[in-house]
Amino acid sequence: QLTFDFYAASCPSAEFIIRNTVQSASLNDPSIPGKLLRLVFHDCFVEGCDASILLKGNGTEGSDPANLSLGGFSVIDSVKRVLEIFCPGIVSCADIIAIAARDAVEMTGGPQVRIATGRRDGRFSAASNVRSNMADTTFSIDAMTKLFSSKGLSVNDLVTLSGAHTIGTAHCSTVRDRFKEDSRGRLTGIDPSLDKLYGEELMRECLAGGDLSSALVSNDPQTSLSFDNQYYKNLVVHKGLFQSDSALVEDERTKNMVEDFATSQERFFSSWVESFRKLTSIKVKTGDAGEVRRSCSSFNR
Numbered sequence: 001q002l003t004f005d006f007y008a009a010s011c012p013s014a015e016f017i018i019r020n021t022v023q024s025a026s027l028n029d030p031s032i033p034g035k036l037l038r039l040v041f042h043d044c045f046v047e048g049c050d051a052s053i054l055l056k057g058n059g060t061e062g063s064d065p066a067n068l069s070l071g072g073f074s075v076i077d078s079v080k081r082v083l084e085i086f087c088p089g090i091v092s093c094a095d096i097i098a099i100a101a102r103d104a105v106e107m108t109g110g111p112q113v114r115i116a117t118g119r120r121d122g123r124f125s126a127a128s129n130v131r132s133n134m135a136d137t138t139f140s141i142d143a144m145t146k147l148f149s150s151k152g153l154s155v156n157d158l159v160t161l162s163g164a165h166t167i168g169t170a171h172c173s174t175v176r177d178r179f180k181e182d183s184r185g186r187l188t189g190i191d192p193s194l195d196k197l198y199g200e201e202l203m204r205e206c207l208a209g210g211d212l213s214s215a216l217v218s219n220d221p222q223t224s225l226s227f228d229n230q231y232y233k234n235l236v237v238h239k240g241l242f243q244s245d246s247a248l249v250e251d252e253r254t255k256n257m258v259e260d261f262a263t264s265q266e267r268f269f270s271s272w273v274e275s276f277r278k279l280t281s282i283k284v285k286t287g288d289a290g291e292v293r294r295s296c297s298s299f300n301r
């Protein structure tokens with residue numbers, strides 16, 4: 001069982017230290033909040049929120065292709081380094097990931113979320129676990145709903161948490177399936193659920209950025225650094241970046257919610273608070289389960 005103020009006695013400055021480190025890292029590099037927010041999703045969906053994503057080594061989750069573009073690890077490591085000086089062995093890497101993501105949202109203009117703590121770190125991480133537990137941009141609403149419900153998350157949570165794509169970037173390779181390439185390397189749009197002008201803009205940016213695997217595009221071009229409801233406004237006008245984003249406005253089960261969030265940032269934010277708490281509580285290890293790692297990239301020996 002997670003509790004509020006779990007570190008009140010054992011490490012009262014824990015959340016303050018995390019916030020400060022996230023803040024200075026983000027000021028230095030505006031891509032950090034997006035990276036930290038994506039990290040908690042990839043951690044919590046595989047083995048629960050237990051920092052399994054941080055374990056380094058052959059065949060760990062981090063080595064799966066779906067995880068190669070993750071970032072923000074250096075921020076988690078610097079938080080941990082400071083915490084090990086002030087309160088050695090007390091604050092788990094799993095809690096650091098969750099709190100850092102929470103702070104990243106608030107720092108970019110999103111809602112404040114008070115989250116419970118006391119997550120313990122796992123001692124297991126396998127790449128073979130990733131594919132079956134993560135969503136892919138080609139997923140249908142059915143497939144995403146099924147995956148989310150296997151984590152205790154509802155269709156509402158799916159629509160709400162997808163709003164994370166209001167910040168951050170994506171590699172062009174992840175939107176490649178929305179275009180077809182002719183023999184001379186030119187791209188044309190083939191996805192009817194994508195706005196034509198937006199599609200052309202995407203192709204231009206991707207081609208200008210060099211090869212498709214390294215070029216980056218913004219998830220939410222108008223307000224890519226701001227956690228707002230612009231993502232849903234984009235979906236309504238068929239400017240969702242991934243096919244899995246576009247699908248949310250094509251399907252009757254999710255369309256109404258998308259339209260609602262597009263008209264009310266307030267309702268998106270209050271839904272976010274609930275859904276984010278659920279995301280960060282998936283299969284948490286507490287009490288005597290797992291451990292508190294001394295270094296986030298390897299379990300204790």
Ligand code: HEM
Pocket residue numbers: 031033034035037038041069071135136137138139144161162164165167168169170171172174219242244
């Ligand atoms: C529902 C299914 C989802 C799919 C298929 C999906 C897929 C993706 C993909 C392909 C990228 C681009 C990665 C890259 O090329 O660098 C991305 C980025 C991102 N995703 Fe998702 N995602 C989903 C849900 C979520 C959720 C639930 C969250 C968090 C709550 C999230 C947060 C992010 C963030 C913040 C980024 C930007 C990362 C950065 O700036 O480095 N995504 N997502």
Ligand SMILES: [Ca+2]
Pocket residue numbers: 042043044045046047048049050051052053
């Ligand atoms: Ca995990």
Ligand SMILES: [Ca+2]
Pocket residue numbers: 166167220222223224225226227228229230231
């Ligand atoms: Ca935005």
